[in-house]
Amino acid sequence: xxxxxxxxxxxxxxxxxxxxxxxxxxxxxxxxxxxxxxxxxxxxxxxxxxxxxxxxxxxxxxxxxxxxxxxxxxxxxxxxxxxxxxxxxxxxxxxxxxxxxxxxxxxxxxxxxxxxxxxxxxxxxxxxxxxxxxxxxxxxxxxxxxxxxxxxxxxxxxxxxxxxxxxxxxxxxxxxxxxxxxxxxxxxxxxxxxxxxxxxxxxxxxxxxxxxxxxxxxxxxxxxxxxxxxxxxxxxxxxxxxxxxxxxxxxxxxxxxxxxxxxxxxxxxxxxxxxxxxxxxxxxxxxxxxxxxxxxxxxxxxxxxxxxxxxxxxxxxxxxxxxxxxxxxxxxxxxxxxxxxxxxxxxxxxxxxxxxxxxxxxxxxxxxxxxxxxxxxxxxxxxxxxxxxxxxxxxxxxxxxxxxxxxxxxxxxxxxxxxxxxxxxxxxxxxxxxxxxxxxxxxxxxxxxxxxxxxxxxxxxxxxxxxxxxxxxxxxxxxxxxxxxxxxxxxxxxxxxxxxxxxxxxxxxxxxxxxxxxxxxxxxxxxxxxxxxxxxxxxxxxxxxxxxxxxxxxxxxxxxxxxxxxxxxxxxxxxxxxxxxxxxxxxxxxxxxxxxxxxxxxxxxxxxxxxxxxxxxxxxxxxxxxxxxxxxxxxxxxxxxxxxxxxxxxxxxxxxxxxxxxxxxxxxxxxxxxxxxxxxxxxxxxxxxxxxxxxxxxxxxxxxxxxxxxxxxxxxxxxxxxxxxxxxxxxxxxxxxxxxxxxxxxxxxxxxxxxxxxxxxxxxxxxxxxxxxxxxxxxxxxxxxxxxxxxxxxxx
Ligand code: ADP
Ligand code: ZN
Ligand code: ZN
Numbered sequence: 096x097x098x099x100x101x102x103x104x105x106x107x108x109x110x111x112x113x114x115x116x117x118x119x120x121x122x123x124x125x126x127x128x129x130x131x132x133x134x135x136x137x138x139x140x141x142x143x144x145x146x147x148x149x150x151x152x153x154x155x156x157x158x159x160x161x162x163x164x165x166x167x168x169x170x171x172x173x174x175x176x177x178x179x180x181x182x183x184x185x186x187x188x189x190x191x192x193x194x195x196x197x198x199x200x201x202x203x204x205x206x207x208x209x210x211x212x213x214x215x216x217x218x219x220x221x222x223x224x225x226x227x228x229x230x231x232x233x234x235x236x237x238x239x240x241x242x243x244x245x246x247x248x249x250x251x252x253x254x255x256x257x258x259x260x261x262x263x264x265x266x267x268x269x270x271x272x273x274x275x276x277x278x279x280x281x282x283x284x285x286x287x288x289x290x291x292x293x294x295x296x297x298x299x300x301x302x303x304x305x306x307x308x309x310x311x312x313x314x315x316x317x318x319x320x321x322x323x324x325x326x327x328x329x330x331x332x333x334x335x336x337x338x339x340x341x342x343x344x345x346x347x348x349x350x351x352x353x354x355x356x357x358x359x360x361x362x363x364x365x366x367x368x369x370x371x372x373x374x375x376x377x378x379x380x381x382x383x384x385x386x387x388x389x390x391x392x393x394x395x396x397x398x399x400x401x402x403x404x405x406x407x408x409x410x411x412x413x414x415x416x417x418x419x420x421x422x423x424x425x426x427x428x429x430x431x432x433x434x435x436x437x438x439x440x441x442x443x444x445x446x447x448x449x450x451x452x453x454x455x456x457x458x459x460x461x462x463x464x465x466x467x468x469x470x471x472x473x474x475x476x477x478x479x480x481x482x483x484x485x486x487x488x489x490x491x492x493x494x495x496x497x498x499x500x501x502x503x504x505x506x507x508x509x510x511x512x513x514x515x516x517x518x519x520x521x522x523x524x525x526x527x528x529x530x531x532x533x534x535x536x537x538x539x540x541x542x543x544x545x546x547x548x549x550x551x552x553x554x555x556x557x558x559x560x561x562x563x564x565x566x567x568x569x570x571x572x573x574x575x576x577x578x579x580x581x582x583x584x585x586x587x588x589x590x591x592x593x594x595x596x597x598x599x600x601x602x603x604x605x606x607x608x609x610x611x612x613x614x615x616x617x618x619x620x621x622x623x624x625x626x627x628x629x630x631x632x633x634x635x636x637x638x639x640x641x642x643x644x645x646x647x648x649x650x651x652x653x654x655x656x657x658x659x660x661x662x663x664x665x666x667x668x669x670x671x672x673x674x675x676x677x678x679x680x681x682x683x684x685x686x687x688x689x690x691x692x693x694x695x696x697x698x699x700x701x702x703x704x705x706x707x708x709x710x711x712x713x714x715x716x717x718x719x720x721x722x723x724x725x726x727x728x729x730x731x732x733x734x735x736x737x738x739x740x741x742x743x744x745x746x747x748x749x750x751x752x753x754x755x756x757x758x759x760x761x762x763x764x765x766x767x768x769x770x771x772x773x774x775x776x777x778x779x780x781x782x783x784x785x786x787x788x789x790x791x792x793x794x795x796x797x798x799x800x801x802x803x804x805x806x807x808x809x810x811x812x813x814x815x816x817x818x819x820x821x822x823x824x825x826x827x828x829x830x831x832x833x834x835x836x837x838x839x840x841x842x843x844x845x846x847x848x849x850x851x852x853x854x855x856x857x858x859x860x861x862x863x864x865x866x867x868x869x870x871x872x873x874x875x876x877x878x879x880x881x882x883x884x885x886x887x888x889x890x891x
Pocket of ligand 1: 354384540
């Protein structure tokens with residue numbers, strides 16, 4: 096048999112497959128296997144993407160060296176998908192294959208594959224074996240291997256230190272009858288107290304054996320007693336793999352199944368029909384916040400399971416997963432696997448294995464979970480489908496929605512895109528009838544939408560000149576807290592202030608590596624770059640003219656926190672932004688503390704805007720609605736509308752009435768006005784007109800070509816060359832803009848030049864971009880990188 100392999104080498108022919116002979120002693124080689132192959136004079140990793148009985152190549156073929164995993168990591172669907180996606184995204188297939196694996200399966204394989212000489216194949220240990228993580232159990236093993244490697248006196252062909260492994264647990268099982276144990280107990284020395292505890296437990300709880308070491312330890316039975324018991328053949332000791340459970344520490348609250356209202360039922364019926372008919376139809380479920388979309392998802396998942404199919408559900412960010420995961424877990428229990436970036440690598444690997452081994456049939460996860468090795472999919476859901484986090488902003492630059500459409504087609508199953516504020520892209524497709532629009536117009540519990548008041552900052556009064564919170568907003572916050580109700584306060588900017596300005600000479604302190612001002616972080620008293628992480632001490636005089644008249648402007652969450660503490664005596668505030676949530680589990684901690692009423696105010700960046708459901712929150716405050724409008728992206732209004740609508744939806748979710756206060760210098764801006772009345776449809780109409788006039792998406796498709804180098808003239812020169820190539824090859828009707836330096840021209844000492852291609856139908860696109868991709872490979876060694884990004888999020 097012969098295998099076609101995609102090899103992992105950074106050379107331009109990577110998308111060609113290479114053919115290898117499968118040696119008969121290699122068992123378990125299949126499409127989707129991760130293998131080691133000889134490539135030139137090296138050994139490299141690769142993926143088997145096809146197997147056939149006849150060789151295509153006429154000459155001498157090399158053999159596969161090694162299969163890396165017991166379990167074939169990639170299911171056939173994903174292997175196929177990698178091919179289609181690579182073509183769509185103008186990227187290499189290997190980068191997609193790697194993106195499909197949990198990080199534990201891609202960790203440092205290259206330098207750790209160590210071929211050994213044939214000499215000294217006489218040592219008794221590891222004879223002819225491949226040593227991998229599964230066989231290396233102890234430190235002693237590792238020491239031994241290292242010693243063997245050092246002396247080259249090993250008979251190991253390769254040592255694959257792939258870190259993937261499960262947690263080990265020690266269990267003790269019994270092999271004697273109850274009667275035997277009674278007899279042993281009777282013959283025991285009278286002062287053998289500890290052994291008596293063990294034997295009594297065995298006799299009384301005979302059925303609950305085998306037991307974990309930890310369980311026995313909890314009874315006060317220590318390892319010396321157990322060792323003794325094993326020596327006496329009372330117990331057998333065994334090591335077993337256990338899965339780490341990322342939600343074990345969470346309180347899973349029971350959620351009762353609610354009776355759907357007529358709107359929800361109508362939407363569900365449409366979805367269920369397609370589940371049963373096995374139709375690859377895409378739905379756009381547009382429902383205002385609180386309309387009960389989640390309940391529709393859960394019912395559809397139940398229908399899917401009833402049809403013996405599995406379900407895949409994506410949620411945008413870790414911030415909102417705890418509550419969503421909780422709901423799904425409470426409904427479907429152990430049948431749920433969770434995949435998102437807040438899990439440890441080990442937890443991710445274990446969850447991934449549970450899916451791969453078909454031990455779970457419901458997957459909830461963030462963007463990359465779209466590559467979960469789930470088979471027999473009957474339903475895919477993308478909640479908050481408009482979220483920017485569904486687009487990966489480094490290679491491979493895929494959008495989870497596009498991948499979901501491909502998987503729905505492969506599995507013949509419906510795809511549900513849900514949102515209160517659908518992306519214009521999806522909403523326009525629904526308009527055309529490409530997606531089927533389902534609408535939920537009412538709040539599920541028949542609650543009124545919260546009242547929204549806009550506070551015009553041009554006219555607002557402030558308690559002091561340095562303050563960001565107007566007197567009006569402050570008074571309502573105080574009143575709310577006095578009523579023992581809670582407040583969510585949004586400011587979409589972290590840190591204390593986002594730039595330092597010298598009032599004498601106008602100097603703004605910038606990052607030396609990036610074209611961006613440094614942010615002041617008061618908690619660590621440092622100036623920090625949010626792009627490259629550069630940090631310096633806070634200056635006390637202007638670094639340029641040494642004047643003392645320096646000020647820190649552009650308030651961030653840390654400053655607001657300080658302001659509130661000064662203005663409201665004894666106020667209890669929880670702050671949630673990147674700085675307070677770096678540690679694993681900190682999201683959950685903050686959210687559950689707030690849920691238990693341990694704070695009056697939850698203050699944070701856009702992390703707190705989405706998905707949260709706290710019944711005691713009756714007031715939502717937006718400190719500055721203009722931050723998002725100030726950026727020059729074509730979709731700034733869409734992002735602002737979305738953020739304001741989402742955060743407003745956090746107020747008044749239970750019995751008490753909700754109020755939303757929005758501070759802005761642009762009270763007449765359509766995005767702010769329409770968000771305040773939660774009128775998505777009107778916003779859609781207005782925004783579409785603006786996009787039409789500006790030749791923006793969704794009226795045009797867009798491709799962004801970025802040319803990046805540490806050497807600015809070189810980047811510029813290559814950018815003009817690429818531009819010339821594009822205009823020469825593409826059709827007349829296609830618009831090619833640029834090259835221009837990107838909005839932040841320099842990041843991490845690299846200069847970015849961008850060319851934007853806008854097109855409706857472009858027959859030469861694929862050919863031209865492939866050409867540029869190859870050209871980019873040729874010039875890559877000269878410190879030039881070219882990135883191709885389909886439908887980028889951030890364009891002007
Ligand atoms: P969305 O995801 O659309 O913002 P949710 O699914 O979170 O809305 O539902 C909002 C609230 O309404 C939740 O507290 C939920 O339990 C409740 N809810 C949903 N459906 C119903 C229903 N049919 N009857 C009563 N309450 C409902
Ligand atoms: Zn100065
Ligand atoms: Zn920087």
